[in-house]
Amino acid sequence: ANSFDEECDYLFKAVLIGDSAVGKSNLLSRFAKDEFCLDSKPTIGVEFAYRNIKVGDKVIKAQIWDTAGQERFRAITSSYYRGALGALLVYDITRRSTFESLKKWLKELRHFGSSEMVIVLVGNKSDLIQFREVNLDEGQSFAQLEDLFFMETSAKENLNVEDAFLKMVTSIYDITC
Ligand code: GDP
Ligand code: MG
Numbered sequence: 001a002n003s004f005d006e007e008c009d010y011l012f013k014a015v016l017i018g019d020s021a022v023g024k025s026n027l028l029s030r031f032a033k034d035e036f037c038l039d040s041k042p043t044i045g046v047e048f049a050y051r052n053i054k055v056g057d058k059v060i061k062a063q064i065w066d067t068a069g070q071e072r073f074r075a076i077t078s079s080y081y082r083g084a085l086g087a088l089l090v091y092d093i094t095r096r097s098t099f100e101s102l103k104k105w106l107k108e109l110r111h112f113g114s115s116e117m118v119i120v121l122v123g124n125k126s127d128l129i130q131f132r133e134v135n136l137d138e139g140q141s142f143a144q145l146e147d148l149f150f151m152e153t154s155a156k157e158n159l160n161v162e163d164a165f166l167k168m169v170t171s172i173y174d175i176t177c
Contacts, residue, residue, distance in 0.1 A: 126157075
């Protein structure tokens with residue numbers, strides 16, 4: 001047994017997805033910055049970060065995958081999604097085009113990911129209220145329509161970031177365990 005087996009009861013894979021520059025990598029580094037282990041896999045252009053989360057008396061190791069910018073070229077491969085039980089689907093509240101891309105990302109998530117995948121819709125950059133192009137209720141309505149959890153976050157101000165990831169992890173736990 002390796003140390004990982006002794007430390008945790010479950011391993012969940014989750015992915016970050018959404019247009020380029022919406023704040024995916026910053027959300028992840030916010031979430032993972034304490035117990036933090038970033039493995040670079042430059043050959044396949046993907047990075048992972050891990051964080052252990054206690055749910056009841058169980059320890060869940062969340063393995064969160066981040067893109068290395070392939071989303072800019074719509075070149076995310078199916079292996080990115082494979083086995084993922086959860087996703088943070090991120091848009092930028094100051095750029096309407098990133099909200100309009102959500103349908104496309106959802107389609108990909110549902111095509112390549114697990115059918116039971118827990119998806120949390122995240123409207124990031126909530127600190128930039130003066131530049132807002134997508135209203136809170138638009139995010140809420142979209143999430144309701146598509147059966148997603150929803151939260152607005154700020155990676156910069158560290159608002160709701162923990163909540164968004166924890167919502168995803170605990171929901172996966174409720175469904176799978
Ligand atoms: P990614 O391409 O989706 O991984 O986006 P990044 O995490 O690289 O962030 C893109 C840009 O947005 C960077 O300049 C970040 O500093 C900025 N950014 C990310 N999150 C926030 C946020 O919550 N608020 C503000 N004001 N800027 C942010
Ligand atoms: Mg990134």
